[in-house]
Amino acid sequence: MDFAHALIDWYNHHKRQLPWRETRDPYKIWLSEVIFQQTRIVQGFEYYVRFTEKFPTVHHLANAYEDEVLKLWQGLGYYSRARNLHLAAKTVVETFDGKFPDNYSDILKLKGIGPYTAAAIASIAFNQPYPVVDGNVIRVISRWFAIEEAVNSTVGRMKIEKSVQELITGHPPGTFNQAMMEFGALFCKPRKPDCESCIFNNSCLAFRQGLVGKLPVKIKNQPPKKRFFNYLVILSGNNSNQLIYLKKRPEGDIWQGLYDFPLIETKTGTDTKSLLSSFAWKAIFNGTHPLVEQVSGEFKHQLTHQHIFAKFITVKIEENSLQNADNYNIAGLQKLHDYPIPRLIEQFLTINGFL
DNA sequence: AATACGGGGCC
DNA sequence: GGCCCAGTATT
Structure with a gap:
């Protein structure tokens, strides 16, 4: 067979x-x-x-x-x-x-x-x-054919595609493709595949050559960058109608289209005092002096390509005291549930009882 | 060809 | 802490 x-x-x-x-x-x-x-x-x-x-x-x-x-x-x-x-x-x-x-x-x-x-x-x-070529297929093929080129190099990629093309020919494509992926997900797993009981252990070149643990070979990616986010959690309004200032994430950065808070990003970790006297702070509050209610501890948020160190500074302002308010989405607290937000923001809001 | 883009689970 | 996951768009 x-x-x-x-x-x-x-x-x-x-x-x-x-x-x-x-x-x-x-x-x-x-x-x-x-x-x-x-x-x-x-x-x-x-x-x-x-x-x-x-x-x-x-x-x-x-x-x-x-x-x-x-x-x-x-x-x-x-x-x-x-x-x-x-x-x-x-x-x-x-x-x-x-x-x-x-x-x-x-x-x-x-x-x-x-x-x-x-x-x-x-x-x-x-x-x-x-034929589909996803992470599972790459793993199964690179092992069965013992392909030692990096699978995220051009040559390695070509070899994978050529190999799977040969295998699929003459078979029902939808079933074959799903079978490849399912086999990679359930059996030919990244770590500790159970080769002893694998139906292919007689024909798998990686197994025969003791290469299973090494394959697939991948060129590893850049280490993540560190970013320091100082979030301004701006509250206004009265007890019956509490408002919170949100900001839509811009194009060309993480979380595009989601909402977070007015943000002062700094090159390194910054203490609250220098933040309060920074140009960015003054640009946001332009001369007014909001009441600083709370400064959070440091939230660490790990993404694949960046490590974010976030601090949340909660301030109270008079309603309509910000001139450039049209930069923000001012939401009633009860409307907060409707806005798509990143995990980091969700965690902050949850911990502080806003959600 | 290289890099950015999330979040979670596992060792 | 590192790796991986039913990849794509952009440069």
Whole structure:
């Protein structure tokens, strides 16, 4: 029995029952593929359920506000996925007349859909013979063929693609692709794969050569940068109508489209005193002297490419005392739940009883 | 070809 | 602390 037959046979006996495997609706398959980019099944599962409930068709998604989509995406990370998902839904409605494109090259044109996702949708929903290459496939292939080139180099990548192309030929593409990914996720795991009981341990070159623990080889990425965020938690209003000042995250930085607070970023950690006398502080409060109510301890927030050290300075101001108030979204505390916010902000708000 | 983009889980 | 995860867009 060749590789693909054995693989598909294994898949038919061991696959997990997952909701997006029970449908051929390209919209729902698309949704699942985007949610699970760089995301484990356990982490994204409930998001998939909520998205399909709230936006059962591409029209529902296209008609939503971006804030709604981001709110539902909140906590999943890589928020450009949500923004692009929303944009692409509008494209499907407007350009493709609400009908999801049914071939690889048209699918690939949609925002947020790259080679992986296009191949996944084309193969699973439309039975087109495109192999997917995701983290699981890379691991399975690099081990079975004992590919020692870095898989994130051009040469290594080419070898992986050529190899998987050979394996998929002549087999049902959707099933093969899902089987590869499932096998990588459940059996040929990054750490401690159970090679002794693997159905491929006789043909796997990495196993035969004792290379399983070394493969796949990856060129490692840059160490994260450190950033120091001094957040201004500006409160105003009276007890019956407390207001809080939010700020929408700009283009070209993390958390684009989500909301946080007016921010003074510094090169290093800064004490409150020098912050209060800084130009940035004066620019925000321009001459007025807000009442500093509380200064938080340091929050450490780790992202893949940056380590954020955040401090929250809570101040009280007179209502309408800020001249440049149109820079901010001034929200009633009870409306806070509607705004999509980063985890870091959510943690601060929760700890301090705002949520 | 390299880099940025989140957050969580595991060792 | 480092690695990995159903990758993509941008430079």
